[in-house]
Amino acid sequence: MAVLLESLFDELPPDKSIDTKTFLENVSHIPSFFDCLGSKVFTVIKSDINGNITKIRGVYVKDPAKYATLQDILVAEKEAHGAEWPSVGATLALMWLKRGLRFIQVLLQSLADGERDENNPNLIRVNVTKAYESSLKKYHGWIVQKVFNAALLAAPYRSNFLKALSKGEEVTEEDCLANVRHFLVNYSSVVDAIYEMYTNLNAELDYTV
Amino acid sequence: MAVLLESLFDELPPDKSIDTKTFLENVSHIPSFFDCLGSKVFTVIKSDINGNITKIRGVYVKDPAKYATLQDILVAEKEAHGAEWPSVGATLALMWLKRGLRFIQVLLQSLADGERDENNPNLIRVNVTKAYESSLKKYHGWIVQKVFNAALLAAPYRSNFLKALSKGEEVTEEDCLANVRHFLVNYSSVVDAIYEMYTNLNAELDYTV
Ligand SMILES: CCCCCCCCCCCCC/C=C/[C@@H](O)[C@H](CO[C@@H]1O[C@H](COS(=O)(=O)O)[C@H](O)[C@H](OS(=O)(=O)O)[C@H]1O)NC(=O)CCCCCCCCCCC
Ligand SMILES: CCCCCCCCCCCCC/C=C/[C@@H](O)[C@H](CO[C@@H]1O[C@H](COS(=O)(=O)O)[C@H](O)[C@H](OS(=O)(=O)O)[C@H]1O)NC(=O)CCCCCCCCCCC
Numbered sequence: 001m002a003v004l005l006e007s008l009f010d011e012l013p014p015d016k017s018i019d020t021k022t023f024l025e026n027v028s029h030i031p032s033f034f035d036c037l038g039s040k041v042f043t044v045i046k047s048d049i050n051g052n053i054t055k056i057r058g059v060y061v062k063d064p065a066k067y068a069t070l071q072d073i074l075v076a077e078k079e080a081h082g083a084e085w086p087s088v089g090a091t092l093a094l095m096w097l098k099r100g101l102r103f104i105q106v107l108l109q110s111l112a113d114g115e116r117d118e119n120n121p122n123l124i125r126v127n128v129t130k131a132y133e134s135s136l137k138k139y140h141g142w143i144v145q146k147v148f149n150a151a152l153l154a155a156p157y158r159s160n161f162l163k164a165l166s167k168g169e170e171v172t173e174e175d176c177l178a179n180v181r182h183f184l185v186n187y188s189s190v191v192d193a194i195y196e197m198y199t200n201l202n203a204e205l206d207y208t209v
Numbered sequence: 210m211a212v213l214l215e216s217l218f219d220e221l222p223p224d225k226s227i228d229t230k231t232f233l234e235n236v237s238h239i240p241s242f243f244d245c246l247g248s249k250v251f252t253v254i255k256s257d258i259n260g261n262i263t264k265i266r267g268v269y270v271k272d273p274a275k276y277a278t279l280q281d282i283l284v285a286e287k288e289a290h291g292a293e294w295p296s297v298g299a300t301l302a303l304m305w306l307k308r309g310l311r312f313i314q315v316l317l318q319s320l321a322d323g324e325r326d327e328n329n330p331n332l333i334r335v336n337v338t339k340a341y342e343s344s345l346k347k348y349h350g351w352i353v354q355k356v357f358n359a360a361l362l363a364a365p366y367r368s369n370f371l372k373a374l375s376k377g378e379e380v381t382e383e384d385c386l387a388n389v390r391h392f393l394v395n396y397s398s399v400v401d402a403i404y405e406m407y408t409n410l411n412a413e414l415d416y417t418v
Contacts, residue, residue, distance in 0.1 A: 039352070040418040041352050041356070043418075044256075047260075051256075143363045146359035147250070149359075150352060150356045151352065151356065153352055153355070209249045209250075
């Protein structure tokens with residue numbers, strides 16, 4: 001994730017359109033985030049997110065000019081798939097991907113804001129739980145929620161997580177959090193813009209897995 | 210899984226060598242087994258197993274003559290990878306795949322043998338737990354074991370599972386179990402032969418994930 005903090009997302013243009021090629025390059029560093037969590041339990045999540053990115057890239061490379069922005073993809077797929085849409089193609093992949101991105105956004109923001117369990121200051125469970133509740137919980141049935149609760153026990157200590165975020169750099173905790181805040185600026189605008197686009201295009205679904 | 214019961218594994222030759230091409234064709238129907246479990250929770254397991262099969266096929270197609278049997282693959286990879294082996298390539302993929310195959314073998318055998326929880330005769334938890342304990346538990350750390358316990362709650366009812374196994378056919382429960390027994394004959398010999406090969410070649414590892 002040193003790699004993540006070093007790979008800042010590009011700033012959005014005023015119309016908030018998201019350039020597909022840039023987006024794909026920016027998110028390609030995201031799966032490595034899950035290595036920072038330090039347990040093999042998270043490998044399956046990493047693959048799920050990798051799968052989303054591969055799906056979107058697969059659509060993009062078929063016609064880079066036609067799919068220049070993420071919005072172009074959604075609009076074209078709506079046109080092409082009729083009633084099946086939005087439960088299809090890159091529209092579906094990005095629908096799920098954005099939830100994982102939001103999870104990361106809220107987790108990092110909560111750490112940057114200094115939110116902590118005062119009784120367990122070196123645990124990040126409260127931050128992870130907050131991130132989960134703001135992003136994914138509502139799309140998970142009770143069994144996957146139980147799986148989440150089990151997986152939460154594999155969450156790293158705060159100090160180890162921050163160290164992993166800064167891998168390869170000798171930085172203090174304060175410097176690491178400053179990097180996180182810096183990373184979050186453009187990252188959060190991009191994630192927020194994707195959510196807005198799903199609302200505007202009526203592309204959001206709320207079934208549970 | 211109608212597809213599974215209809216796709217019998219081929220009989221082993223007397224020397225118990227396993228033809229790679231036939232094996233790949235036979236196991237290609239296995240991932241659909243997880244659809245019989247009837248919950249999306251199992252999608253991640255299906256992908257993991259699919260990944261194993263893809264990895265083995267990827268090695269095979271590079272030189273079908275050289276990799277004619279599964280044993281040929283293990284021996285060639287041992288030669289090629291030195292100290293890294295067996296934690297590498299198709300050897301690693303088959304090491305994990307065989308555990309999933311053993312899981313299925315023990316689960317089906319336990320159902321065929323009529324093992325039941327007399328207090329909950331329409332649940333298959335006792336069969337699933339037995340299968341897990343004989344195949345995977347020892348390779349899972351306590352967190353993944355907890356995840357398994359949560360996922361167990363998504364296991365289907367016995368009657369629904371047997372119906373799913375016979376999808377597309379109108380069969381009685383007794384006929385379905387007869388099909389299962391028939392399927393298990395060659396299937397079990399193949400799985401047992403893979404285990405034997407890992408023991409003989411000293412290719413087994415016992416780390417946990
Ligand atoms: C043997 C012991 C183990 C037993 C079994 C364990 C089972 C565990 C289940 C764990 C769940 C893991 C998380 C994965 C969940 C996914 O199901 C969901 C939904 O995934 C989407 O489903 C879709 C299916 O849709 S449908 O056809 O319309 O139904 C698509 O397949 C889509 O892929 S696509 O690119 O092809 O479009 C796919 O991402 N994924 C998520 O929930 C995202 C998870 C991100 C996690 C972020 C971080 C959490 C960190 C936790 C830390 C404690
Ligand atoms: C957001 C909420 C969710 C939070 C997170 C949930 C996390 C859930 C974790 C669930 C675990 C799911 C099961 C998958 C487990 C896998 O980790 C293991 C090990 O997998 C192997 O790891 C290896 C890594 O090895 S290492 O590099 O040496 O470490 C390889 O990657 C190998 O792939 S290979 O082809 O490339 O070689 C790969 O299969 N797989 C299994 O345990 C097999 C599972 C089969 C399940 C059978 C049926 C269970 C059914 C349960 C029913 C109740």
